[in-house]
Amino acid sequence: MARTQGSHAGITGPRIRDAALRLFAEHGFAAVSMRQIASAVGLQAGALYNYTPDKQALLFSLMKEHMDDLLGDLARLPSSASPSARLEAFVRFHIAFHLERPELVFIAYMELRNLTPENFAVIEGLRRDYENALQRILSDGVASGCFEVADTKLATLAVIAMLTGVTTWYRPDGRLSVPEVQDLYWDMVRKSVSA
């Protein structure tokens, strides 16, 4: 027998993932070469193919894991509270989650068109699951009379777009802390769907 697992596989794999994440976020998927990724990890390009079947799979796995994390964490939010409390929890969660991983968020939004049609369909389905979770909250709130929203689908997309925009300007060393940002966005969202 020999090694049951590659001795470096457990280290090199994540390092490749991190390098690809950083480079894709900075320059874009199409503008980053496998040789650049390999160089960032201290490898030759060929060695990458011990860890990914091809460049496309590298992008897809980053986006897929990101969406799985997003939906997994979302599912842990309390679902029995009032629509207003659930909406507040959603807003605060969305902001915190996205600010914790700006590079993944950037990739997940910008590189959709670089996915193969099959991979795109998978990510798009997960994205829709996420949107549906918010739409459910808004619908419940409208049904119970605590929200007044003319079109829950449009409101869902509007709220998500507004919240996700935080990643384009927030800086950890900036004027506002994360809780302050959460408070400010929650105040706007709360009013925008209020009766």
Add this chain to the structure above:
Amino acid sequence: MARTQGSHAGITGPRIRDAALRLFAEHGFAAVSMRQIASAVGLQAGALYNYTPDKQALLFSLMKEHMDDLLGDLARLPSSASPSARLEAFVRFHIAFHLERPELVFIAYMELRNLTPENFAVIEGLRRDYENALQRILSDGVASGCFEVADTKLATLAVIAMLTGVTTWYRPDGRLSVPEVQDLYWDMVRKSVSA
């Protein structure tokens, strides 16, 4: 003497611009080659260089003209009305303008990182001018008591992000007309900044 102007220049130039616009929007700047653009216009790649010094200038001119159009049209909105009326006009204008040119909007948001630092600074400056116009409206409204906004800078970015998101889902043959979309977004924005 000979031709005072190239007989095709007035036709080929815009055709190159349009092809580049379409291809950049569909595949991304980095993923589109000069040969693809030339082929879409029925030329060899070398001929493009009669119309643009290089690929970067092609991207920059698209984005620069887009921002100039945006700011030019914005300046035509009435500026003497009440903050509330000015905000409504801004919201309706932003939606209509962006839905009329989804490809340019897409490029202007997605390809910023493919600009040279100098070109990026120019576009970023114009973008800030646009944001400042909205922030002025919000500040005036806060000063006159008709708006209640805790942080006008954050609210500015939040509103723009929310409105621009319309381009990611709106389809001309979809469920909602442009005026309906404008009404729905204006309703949400109005409430989100209300006192």
Add this chain to the structure above:
DNA sequence: TCAATATCTGAACGGGCGTTCAGATCAACC
């Protein structure tokens, strides 16, 4: 009609691309 010149072609330049693979290297188990 013909000279002038705007426009375009076609080939070339040096270089980088994603991917493959034979063989070198090296760590873990017997």
Add this chain to the structure above:
DNA sequence: GGTTGATCTGAACGCCCGTTCAGATATTGA
């Protein structure tokens, strides 16, 4: 300590890249 197999190198494959430019082509003013 030798064997095994995971890991990696280095070279190669065919192809495409942005850009340049000499020369062909096309159109207009004279």
